[in-house]
Amino acid sequence: MRTPRPLAIDTLIALAMVWAAVRLGQKSVMLGWPELDARAYVLVALMHLPVILRSRVPLLVFGAVQCASIAYISLGYFPVVAVFGPMLVLYTVASVLPTRVAVGCAVVMTAVWVYAAVIDNRLTLGSAVNQALLYCSIMVWFGTRVRRSSELAQQLAAEQAERARREVTEERTRIAREMHDVVAHHMSVISVQAGLARFVLDSDTETARDALSTIEDTSGEALEELRRILQVLRQDSPGSADAAAAPMPTLARLDDLVERVRAGGVPVELSVQGEVRPLAPGVELCAYRVVQEALTNVLKHTRNAAAQVRLHYERHQLTVSVTNEGEEANSDNFSTIGGHGLMGMRERAKLYGGTISVGPCAQGGFAVRLTLPTSATGARWRDERTR
Incomplete structure (x- = not known):
């Protein structure tokens, strides 16, 4: 499911739809429909203001706006005013819930439009059915596309995270292998030379001196390589750039x-x-x-x-x-x-x-x-x- 939008955005959308519905309703008299009264304005608000919560409880909001629409239509007001909120909520349902749920909601909304045509002879039943099927199909299709795109994006993010974890594991394995090679070789040389130096310390000081010199050089090289390898683990630390640039053997x-x-x-x-x-x-x-x-x-x-x-x-x-x-x-x-x-x-x-x-x-x-x-x-x- 997608991350809910900020309440401020949905609040602005709801207020904009209320304003558009009121403006359209004020022209209903010119089209032969009753003028909006206080009861109609309340129902217009109930059809659109719940949209504020559409991302959090889409099915509950869908039910609320449909109930308000049925009441509004049953009182004989201009039915076109009752389409903005329900259509947006239907799109939201399709974008966050399974397709079968969205199709069920589309059937309910189509039934409401058919109901409006049945109770008022100023509407044509065939036209109402065609428009309901067209607009509901569009809302469900767009919502489903958005939901699938969101699911693919989440799947891609999860795969990228898994790939990153895998690469970190491989890098740690490589570093561990490097440290094994460095320590094993250099410590073996140091161990042999230390034993030689102790054995000939009293009888052959020159050989002992050469052995100690080898130990000094080898331990210095071991420290240099270990320092470079360990710096790989903290690339953001000061001086890490110089260490990372050290030549590999x-x-x-x-x-x-x-x-x-x-x-x-x-x-x-x-x-x-x-x-x-x-x-x-x-x-x-x-x-x-x-x-x-x-x-x-x-x-x-x-x-x-x-x-x-x-x-x-x-x-x-x-x-x-x-x-x-x-x-x-x-x-x-x-x-x-x-x-x-x-x-x-x-x-x-x-x-x-x-x-x-x-x-x-x-x-x-x-x-x-x-x-x-x-x-x-x-x-x-x-x-x-x-x-």
């Missing part, structure tokens, strides 16, 4: 990522095949995060395991593979925080139309292989969703 930063893992004691080989070219930001972020997650798990769950990271730029896709020779690697290890490591990889790949496989290699060790489309049709619209 790309494949160009893989060298830094590999160096951090090497500093953690895992030999990592990085190789690139094909023509290196810029890709959609979302695609590059997806590839970077998958490599980061895979190397984090190598760092945490394998010992003395060399790893290989390979990028293969093809015409319409990017293939990323991370393999290691560790004997203890298995799919259960891809659950570094809350069991979301492997799930996060698969969600990222699916988001950008790619595929990912995680499992043991035939020759031993473990491998993660990611394939992402780089064509506009394969990645553009998915990338826009992550911006």
Whole structure:
């Protein structure tokens, strides 16, 4: 049901109709009808003033104006004066109530017009019936159209609200995944380097100093990325524009990522095949995060395991593979925080139309292989969703 109009507007409409009905009634003598007297003026008011409440109690108002109309017509006054209020209320009923109710009200109003023609030989029955059917049909049709338009608008607003809630949920999921990746990788490096520094603190101060330097750099990068991610949650806060503008990790930063893992004691080989070219930001972020997650798990769950990271730029896709020779690697290890490591990889790949496989290699060790489309049709619209 539509929101009721302000009383002031309906009051002005009712007063305007009273004025128009009185002016028309004053000319009834010229048309051969009795002159309006005090009783007629009261009935004119009763036929139009209840319109003030038409949006709040439309059926009650319809009944009231029809009763006043019947009394007015029964006393032999000019019947045309009795059409303004009832027609407007019929339109209101059709605009806020089901069609069957509006049709029933239209039948009642038609019967009143037929009654006026029956009791007064100055009116033609056929003309009264035709006019009643025409005007009542118009009022019901317009009212029904307005009601359906209002219902569609409410449905659209509800769908937009639901879509907004869905987008908020997706954004929160993306942020949670980002925080998982950032925290998991950097804390793994920090943990390994802290253990190394404590082990060699007395025997090899230079190595301990290098480990502490790596911890300092890694923790600084972790804080920078976490600060940028958290600023997404409060875009209206001061300084959020600078944070939001901070660059997202790309494949160009893989060298830094590999160096951090090497500093953690895992030999990592990085190789690139094909023509290196810029890709959609979302695609590059997806590839970077998958490599980061895979190397984090190598760092945490394998010992003395060399790893290989390979990028293969093809015409319409990017293939990323991370393999290691560790004997203890298995799919259960891809659950570094809350069991979301492997799930996060698969969600990222699916988001950008790619595929990912995680499992043991035939020759031993473990491998993660990611394939992402780089064509506009394969990645553009998915990338826009992550911006």
